[in-house]
Amino acid sequence: MIQAEAKNINVWYGDFHALKDISMTFEPNTVTALIGPSGCGKSTFLRLFNRMNDLISNFRLEGLITVDGQNIYSKEAKIDEIRKGIGMVFQKPNPFPKSIFENVAYGLRVNGINDRKTIQETVERSLRQAALWDEVKDDLKKSAMSISGGQQQRLCIARALAVQPRLILMDEPASALDPISTAKIEELIFELKKSYTILIVTHNLQQAGRISDYTGFFYLGDMVEHDLTKKIFLNPSNERTQNYITGRFG
Amino acid sequence: MKKFRKIFEKFIEGVLFSSSTITSLTVILIIVFLFREGIGLFQSSPLEKNFVITVSKQNPVQELDATQVKAIFNQDITNWSKVGGANDSIILFTTSDIATYYTEEEIGANFEFLPKKLNDFIVSHPGAIMYVSGKSLPPGFNGHKIKVKDITVSNFIFGKQWYPTSDPIPSFGIWPMIIGTLMVTLGALLFAIPLGIATAIFMAEVADIRIRNILKPVVELLSGIPSVVFGFFGLIVIVPLIQQMFHLIVGETVLAGSLVLGIMALPTIITITEDSLRTTPQALKEASLALGATRWQTLVRVVIPYAKSGISTAIILGIGRAIGETMAVLMVTGNASNIPHSFLVPTRTIPATIAAELGEAPYGGLHFKALFALGIVLFLFTIIINFTVEFIKNSKQRT
Numbered sequence: 214m215i216q217a218e219a220k221n222i223n224v225w226y227g228d229f230h231a232l233k234d235i236s237m238t239f240e241p242n243t244v245t246a247l248i249g250p251s252g253c254g255k256s257t258f259l260r261l262f263n264r265m266n267d268l269i270s271n272f273r274l275e276g277l278i279t280v281d282g283q284n285i286y287s288k289e290a291k292i293d294e295i296r297k298g299i300g301m302v303f304q305k306p307n308p309f310p311k312s313i314f315e316n317v318a319y320g321l322r323v324n325g326i327n328d329r330k331t332i333q334e335t336v337e338r339s340l341r342q343a344a345l346w347d348e349v350k351d352d353l354k355k356s357a358m359s360i361s362g363g364q365q366q367r368l369c370i371a372r373a374l375a376v377q378p379r380l381i382l383m384d385e386p387a388s389a390l391d392p393i394s395t396a397k398i399e400e401l402i403f404e405l406k407k408s409y410t411i412l413i414v415t416h417n418l419q420q421a422g423r424i425s426d427y428t429g430f431f432y433l434g435d436m437v438e439h440d441l442t443k444k445i446f447l448n449p450s451n452e453r454t455q456n457y458i459t460g461r462f463g
Numbered sequence: 464m465k466k467f468r469k470i471f472e473k474f475i476e477g478v479l480f481s482s483s484t485i486t487s488l489t490v491i492l493i494i495v496f497l498f499r500e501g502i503g504l505f506q507s508s509p510l511e512k513n514f515v516i517t518v519s520k521q522n523p524v525q526e527l528d529a530t531q532v533k534a535i536f537n538q539d540i541t542n543w544s545k546v547g548g549a550n551d552s553i554i555l556f557t558t559s560d561i562a563t564y565y566t567e568e569e570i571g572a573n574f575e576f577l578p579k580k581l582n583d584f585i586v587s588h589p590g591a592i593m594y595v596s597g598k599s600l601p602p603g604f605n606g607h608k609i610k611v612k613d614i615t616v617s618n619f620i621f622g623k624q625w626y627p628t629s630d631p632i633p634s635f636g637i638w639p640m641i642i643g644t645l646m647v648t649l650g651a652l653l654f655a656i657p658l659g660i661a662t663a664i665f666m667a668e669v670a671d672i673r674i675r676n677i678l679k680p681v682v683e684l685l686s687g688i689p690s691v692v693f694g695f696f697g698l699i700v701i702v703p704l705i706q707q708m709f710h711l712i713v714g715e716t717v718l719a720g721s722l723v724l725g726i727m728a729l730p731t732i733i734t735i736t737e738d739s740l741r742t743t744p745q746a747l748k749e750a751s752l753a754l755g756a757t758r759w760q761t762l763v764r765v766v767i768p769y770a771k772s773g774i775s776t777a778i779i780l781g782i783g784r785a786i787g788e789t790m791a792v793l794m795v796t797g798n799a800s801n802i803p804h805s806f807l808v809p810t811r812t813i814p815a816t817i818a819a820e821l822g823e824a825p826y827g828g829l830h831f832k833a834l835f836a837l838g839i840v841l842f843l844f845t846i847i848i849n850f851t852v853e854f855i856k857n858s859k860q861r862t
Contacts, residue, residue, distance in 0.1 A: 263753055270672070297755025307746035309765060320754035323764065369750070376754060 216241040216410040217262060217380055222276035224257055226269065231257050235276075235436040237429060239380075244402060244411045246421035246442065249431035250457070255414045258431065259382050262412065263299040264292055281379055297324055300373030300381040300409075305389045306365035308357035308372070313349050316357045316368055320376035335375050342408075343371035344401050363394025370401065374409075381405065383413040387420065399424050418458065422446050430454045497842060501835035504619065508611050509632050509829065515597040516631065517606040519589040524548040528612040532632045535592060543590065554591040556584065557631070558599075574599070594631040619836060625800040627820065627830040635833040637840065639802045643717070643810035644844075646803055647792060650721025651728055651785045656778055658725075659732030663777075666733070667740035668762055679737075686730035694794030697723035702795055709807055715797030718806040723791045728781040735780060739773020740766055775855050783848045787841065789814040813841045 217239040224232035232254045239245055247255040257266060264285065266272045278285050285295045297320070308316050317336040326332065336353075340346040345367040349360065357368055366386060373381060383402075387395040402411060402424050415421050421428055422442060429439040430451075438445060438454045449455045509529045510516065516532065518524060524547055527535075534540040535553055544550045561570060565580050578601035585591055585606045593606070614635060622636020662682070666675050701722050706714030743766045751761040767774070797809025798819060817834050824830040 265749060265753065268749070268752070293755045293757050296753055299753075301749075301753040303746055303750065305746060307744065307750045309747060309750065310769060319751070319756075319764070323751070323754060323756035323760045372750075372754065 214241055215239070217280045217412075218278070219258070219261065220277040220279075222258070222261065222274070222278070224254070224261070224266070224275075225271075225273040227271040231434055233434045237436065237439055239410055239412065239427075241410050242406055242408070243426040244406050244413060244424055245427040245429060246425035247412065247414045247429050247431060248416075248418060248421050248457075249437075251416075252433075253431040254434045255429075255431040256384055258436075259384055259412055259414050262380060262382055263296045263301055265301070267292065297376050298379050300370075300376065300378035302366070302370050302373055302381065302383040302386045304385040306362055306369055308365050308368050310356065310358055312354050313357050313360070313368060314353040317371050317375050320372060324376065336371075339371040339375040340368075342374050342405070343367045344397065344404070345371055361394070363390050363397060366390060366394065366398060367401065370398075370405075374405075378409065381409050381411045383411065385414050385416060388416060395420075418446075430457060432457070494842070497835060497838050500832055501837075501839040504635065504829065504832040504836045505614055505616055507613065507829065507832070509614050509635075510611055511631070512828070513597050514594065514631065515600070516609040516611060517585070517593050517595070517600070517604070518609055519585050519591065519606050521589055522548055522607075524609065525607070526610045526612065529614065529618070529632050529634070532609075532611055533629075533634065536594070536631055551590040554588050556588075556591050556593040556595075558595050578604075619833075620840070623802065625816075627824070627833060633829060633833075635829075635836075637813070637837060639800050640811055640813045640816055640837070641840070642802050643796070643800075644786060644812040644814075644841075646717050646806070646810065647720040647724060647796065647812055648782060648785045650717060650806055651724035652778070652782060653725075654721060655725035655728045655732055655781055655785075659729050659777070659781070660736055660774065662729075663733045663736035663740060664762065664767075667737045668758070668766065682730050682733050685726070686734070690727065690788060690790045691794075693723050693727055694791035697791060697795040705807075711807060713797055713809060715795055715809050716807050717796065717803050717810045720792045720796040720810070720812070721806065723795050724785040724788055727788060727791060728784045731784050732777045732781040735777035736770070736774050739770040739777070742773065743769040772855050772858070776852050779848055779852050779855070783845055786844055786848070787814055789818045793818055813837050817841075 215238045219235055219237045222232055222235040223230070235258065237245075247259060249255050260266045261274070261278055262280065262285070266274070274286065280295075280299065283295075284290065309319060311319070314336055317339050318332050321332050321335060337346060337350075340349065345364060348364060349355075349368075352360075357365065360368065366389075370386075387398045390398065399420065402413070405411060406426075413421075413425065425442045427439065428442045428445040430437045430445065430449075430453075432453055438449060438451045440450075444450075445454060446458060449458060516527075522543065524543065527546060531540065531546050535546070536555060536557075538555070540546060541553050542550065543553055561577070561580070564584060570576050570580060577599050581593065581595060581599060582601050582604055585593065585604070592609070597608075611632070619635055619637060620641070621638050622634060623638050624634040624636045625639065626634040662678075666678055666682075670678065697719055702714035702719050704714070705711065705716060705719050747765050747769065748761055751765045752758070756764065792812050793815035796811060796815065798811045798815060799809040800811045800816070801808075803810040817837055820830070821834050824834055
């Protein structure tokens, strides 16, 4: 079974050829780590799946991206609907300057859900899933800016979970956090894998090794190798992957 | 070499220090000057210097306030009993009336008999009230001076009449100007806030970069146009337009002032609002979009709330710009000092009054001081505005 697929993807920013003929598939309930040196295109690739690159004015795409069999770049596809079904967690925690409760409820409210009970239940469920409920259940009205960075990032995860996405995209979600918060996020990803399919961009190779089932190695716009994480880390078939994994460049 | 550098650094330090000292001293001096001249109004008798109001010695009235004196000389009060005296009708007498009672020979070619005649008059007319130069009264004059109450802050602010040069008592009531200023400002804001904020949102969030690159300099250019030019435009275009649209006798109205001021406040409001909308982190917008919010929902729920304090600052600075503006308003509001009851009547604002009248007010006189007192009122307005801006900025930093 395939949850998401990229087929013969080419991306340009103006004249710059950012991604070159990339094809990948992602199975349900797996974690795929996208690794590679800075500027290799891994974030661009990740952001294709919720059409975030559309915000960039000279962005151009060729190829096919499907999620649950639906072509998300087709003319009939509604961009807001697509984004609703795909959660995203950003590099830096970016909660809205609202209360903790309202942060999680945001995705519901913008999608027209106003039933108080539904919202309350969803907020609690999402915060529990994000392993944050016990820490904030008495402070739901407090500003989201008042909790720690690690808590903020888990709040952002809860916020993404609230709209029940089919796919979760994480763009270096732990790179701005301390080691303890990072460990919590990693644990959380492990838990979330049971119900979601996760794509995660990371700079941290150990992290990729710890949490992912599959790893894709990107280099200068090429997808060099995509395989089981174990295989990539222990016995990569490409020399460039070998060099990157062993720290010879990157 | 090292020593030279040390001296040079000291020198630079001295220059910086003295520049800032000069700046702050200038500001303080201006404020002190404004208050010194303006406060003087409230410690002085409203009578012209050297002039006195006297009545007969038998008259029990000792003190009158400015409105009573005015009413007497306007013949609104004609009997002493109304102001606490005996039941006797009031006979008005000012220096110019002398010719009606006495011939030229009696007064003398050089007014040498004037003091004696004034005394004769007060003796023969016990009900008289005289407004004359104190120097022309003889020693042993058979009357006493009426004490006229000083101008108070409350009848300066709440007084409804502004006749700064009328005889014998000028009126310095600025209530119509306060209302006029506030109404013109309010009208300007009613028009400039929605338009300004809408333009700012368009520029920051909707327009593509090419349109914005044209619009932004245009808006900034608007703030560089001298206010006289705005006034000229108002006088030639807006005033006749209003006159025709509402079938008015004169087009110089509160509305005209509001429109001109609104146009002038637009750049301030647009620029600051747009800047604050732009400070909304891209990460927040992306977070909102990633949750399936539309661009419009993101704007309303994330961008505008984030920029709220910036938008408030923009509005308040717009008010500040509007409230202190002089030339353009002077040119288009008609300058009638009465309380405007609608937007379609002439009015006059505080700064316009100062600009229009300062040239005619004799230095150091009451009128002069009254204009400075007006300046104080305006200054207080802007102080309040500045403090509000500071308050909003500080409250943002706390959250």
